[in-house]
Amino acid sequence: MLQGSYFIESTTFNLAHWMFAFSYLVVSYRIELSICDLPEETFGYRLSFFNFTFCLLNVAIPALYWLYYSKDEYKLVSIFNDVD
Secondary structure, three states: OOOHHHHHHHHHHHHHHHHHHHHHHHHHHHHHHHHHOOHHHHOOOHHHHHHHHHHHHHHHHHHHHHHHHHHHHHHHHHHHOOOO
């Protein structure tokens, strides 16, 4: 239960930080597009792919940590039960 809440906390924290950084990245690209008089679609696919990839990583890394930790926790419980 605690590991589940830690997973949710770390995932939402990581995603919030990524969205904050991504908004500044988008603003910098739009400034560059307006200075160079390029169409808005120039970086649209790249930004979407970049955003999707990092959102997936921000969820996958805490999920893998949670799975690894819960697996070790079950091993420890079985070891303690064998000792008793």
